[in-house]
Amino acid sequence: MEVFYYVVFGALAAVVAGLELGKSGKDRVATTSAFNSFKNNYVLVYSLMMSGDWLQGPYVYYLYSQYGFDKGDIGRLFIAGFGSSMLFGTIVGSLADKQGRKRACITYCITYILSCITKHSPQYKVLMIGRILGGIATSLLFSAFESWLVAEHNKRGFDPQWLSITFSKAIFLGNGLIAIVSGLFANLLAENLGFGPVAPFDAAACFLAIGMAIIMSSWSENYGDPSESKDLMSQFKVAAKAIASDEKIALLGAIQSLFEGSMYTFVFLWTPALSPNEEDIPHGFIFATFMLSSMLGSSIASRLLARKLKVEGYMQIVFSISAVTLVLPVVTNFLVPPSSSVKGGSISFGGSLQLLGFCTFEACVGIFWPSIMKMRSQYIPEEARSTIMNFFRIPLNLFVCVVLYNVNAFPITVMFGMCSIFLFMAAILQRRLMVVSDLHKSSTKAQEMIGEDEPLNP
Helix, strand or coil: CHHHHHHHHHHHHHHHHHHHHHHCCCHCCCCHHHHHHHHHHHHHHHHHHHHHHHHCHHHHHHHHCCCCCCCCHHHHHHHHHHHHHHHHHHHHHHHHHHCHHHHHHHHHHHHHHHHHHHCCCCCCHHHHHHHHHHHHHHHHHHHHHHHHHHHHHHHHHHHHHHCCCCCCCCCHHHHHHHHHHHHHCCCCHHCCCCCCCHHHHHHHHHHHHHHHHHHHHHCCCCCCCCCCCCCCHHHHHHHHHHHHHHHHHHHHHHHHHHHHHHHHHHHHHHHHCCCCCCCCHHHHHHHHHHHHHHHHHHHHHHHHCCCCHHHHHHHHHHHHHHHHCCCCHHHHHHEEEEEECCCCCCCHHHHHHHHHHHHHHHHHHHHHHHHHHHHHHHHCCCHHHCCCCCCCCHHHHHHHHHHHEEEEEEEECHHHHHHHHHHHHHHHHHHHHHHHHHHHHHHHHHHHHHHHHHCCCC
């Protein structure tokens, strides 16, 4: 493997270590022992849940190919997963708000474990069922856990500002360190120990079972709106009304869909972008480098949030930078001479530039997750939190399904250019969200001042 990859990884590791070890008093928030215990419990559970997810990633495509399925068959399996998340996400989100977020988190564990078990079968129909179960589980992973955390945090009377501490730590570990370790562990099981590509899925099921046991024994139940008079359709109407009547919620949903849609598209595009002539690139090591970049981003986010900087302000910069990084493949295609690399050769100069840009994009992803969680905790009403969060995922999943279906219909530069435009749109909408939020705060403050003055002027 080339020195270039080690230099990039080593530089990122040094910066992350420096940021974490060099935190000053301004970067730390004084909390209580009760909160720290609560935070550590959630971060442990979240890390176990994410390990169950990350362990499966490196070997899904490879396992399907080993069963003899071609690119088209595998593509349909992936579309089934995203389509399932789109169709059933709002339903399971509403059930989480009504029946309890703890139950929803346990349901996630059971559903994903069943999905892992289906990987033992080479039958296409069984694997399709597994992808559908996986799509439902993904909807729960990205809504039920966060909803439970926000409600429980507020119920216990902790400072609302401390939520950002939990978010940052969960993303730093769950979406960074755990992702790297899971990738290496999956490789150890499947390759080094020779257990085969289904072994990581068995390991994922074990971690999910451990996490489920901790949830069952240590978490209390909380709800959105447990009112018996509200059925599933009523929950949908409450969520739809909240989005339609509050511009801030609608803007937040649009921003999330634009960024995450671009992010998931990037997942499918980075490999052909870095190896257009089938150059020999270390996929696992590059993935670990991306995850390290994400850790860098979450470390930066924890500092920004600790210093109480306005999320709506700095996220405009983050979205703009991310848009520039994904337009790099388009730029290098025109400015950098075509690669003369042969099949199996080393990465080209243009590919090296793109890799640095992609690492910057992943750092933006690391900043995005705790920041969007912070904004959702501020703007989304508690009574329909999970439902609304899954409403946000409908356009996201639809977009990804369309991209997957047409991935061979457009040149890769067109796809990256489209993602870049979406990210610039997210920056513009983020600016609008900040303006609307400031106007709302000013209006609320003025009304409070008028209410205080009224008794003095009978």
